[in-house]
Amino acid sequence: MRWYVVRRVLWAVVATYLILSITWGLLAITPNPAAEQMQFQAAASGGSAEAAEEAFEARRGLDRSPWVRYREYMINMVTLNWGWSESRSQPVTDAIVAALPYTAIYSVPTTILSILLGLSIGLYSATNQYTKTDYAATFFAFFGYAIPNFWFGIILLLIFGVQLGWFPVVFDSDIPFFSLGMVRQLVLPVVVLVTGTIAGVMRYSRAEALEYVEAEFVKTAKSKGADGYRILTRHILRPAAVPLMTILVGDILGIFLAASYLVEVVFGIPGLGQLSYNAIIAQDTSLVLGTTLIFTFVSVVGNLVQDVAYTVLDPRIDYGDR
Known part of the structure; x- marks a missing residue:
């Protein structure tokens, strides 16, 4: 290994x-x-x-x-x-360093919520197949896939920002990062991203879990009196986690790559997506190259983490060390 x-x-x-x-x-x-x-x-x-x-x-x-x-x-x-x-009259690295925290501040909670909620809903739906909750989860998945992020973000801004006034319409970068004001600004972007990302995680976790729900070793564990939580986590989730790693890494990278452009432009978040978008509009070649390389490095590191995670999750894989 x-x-x-x-x-x-x-x-x-x-x-x-x-x-x-x-x-x-x-x-x-x-x-x-x-x-x-x-x-x-x-x-x-x-x-x-x-x-x-x-x-x-x-x-x-x-x-x-x-x-x-x-x-x-x-x-x-x-x-x-x-x-x-x-276009910004500063070194490219300084512009990227200034924008990176604004991308991370919504990407991190989005990733955590998408994985936790997606896996939980998918596993629950698999173990309660053909029930009303299963149908509700499936509907939610298709709902998340069907609605474009940028359109959903605009609708949420019009309803909860303009009409109800619950959340700010214009992003204020002067608000401290770790404050309630920043949390209010990030609620709608995180909801938009989680709605789109959680659908893929839920669907694939449900599909993978269904392969093991009726497996012989699961039936054996049930016959020995294992509780539902142990069966779900040890006997269903663990073997399903290996193929799920590919999906999870892909969804996480999607947040950094495609979603960051859409969400940051719609909500006015001064992160890497908006920085790259403005650089493209201004034909700032150096800045476009720098932001593109950041996304490239994230993809390379993400795939590296995925490959290493295989070695931990599935000891049956032959790594060719002999």
Whole structure:
């Protein structure tokens, strides 16, 4: 198992290196909007567009050999020197560090609630198949899948923010993180994300648990007088947890990747999603690259945690250490 974990960590490093290299290659062959704008301004003022392009490349170091630029790029990535954000007039890393806590402050409770509620409802539905509670849980799952997050968020803002005034409509970033005011601001975003995420966790946990509800070892445990809680946690949840890990990691990554864009833009949360969205609108290449790399690193680390979790949850897996 130890060598399996070492191999997975090394592969995560290799995957990160390949992603960074591919990103550099795409940036190297992609025209820079700032250079095109400078050429246009030079031509419009009667100057030389070629001279303006050469001056731009010399100032940005683009006149050097590809190998030198690639080596400098990789060193900057490792040392977190990710460039300057033109739209925010600050280093990219400073902008990301300032936005990251706002993404984490709603992602962490959303992840915890989605896993706890999704697993609980799914397991209860599996052990009470074809009952009214099972049908209610299934309806809830389809409800969560059917409603788009951005539309649901707007509706909640109109009802509970504008009409009833229970929650603030505009996110106030000056409110302290650990305060009741911040909790009030995060209730609606967390509800929107949990509603969409819990559906997938519930459905898959129910489907996986149903494979073991009528299994022989479960019947044997029941015949020996094991209580329902022990049967549910030791004999049903544990074998079902291995395939569920893939779903849980995927849902968690979905919160950081797709959902963060939608929720942060709708609710005005100044997190990574809104930071990346505004950078795309402003064509701030350095900031777009930095935020994209953060999401990429989260995906690589998430898959690494998933692979390592397999070694803990299922000792029957052959890790190829021999």
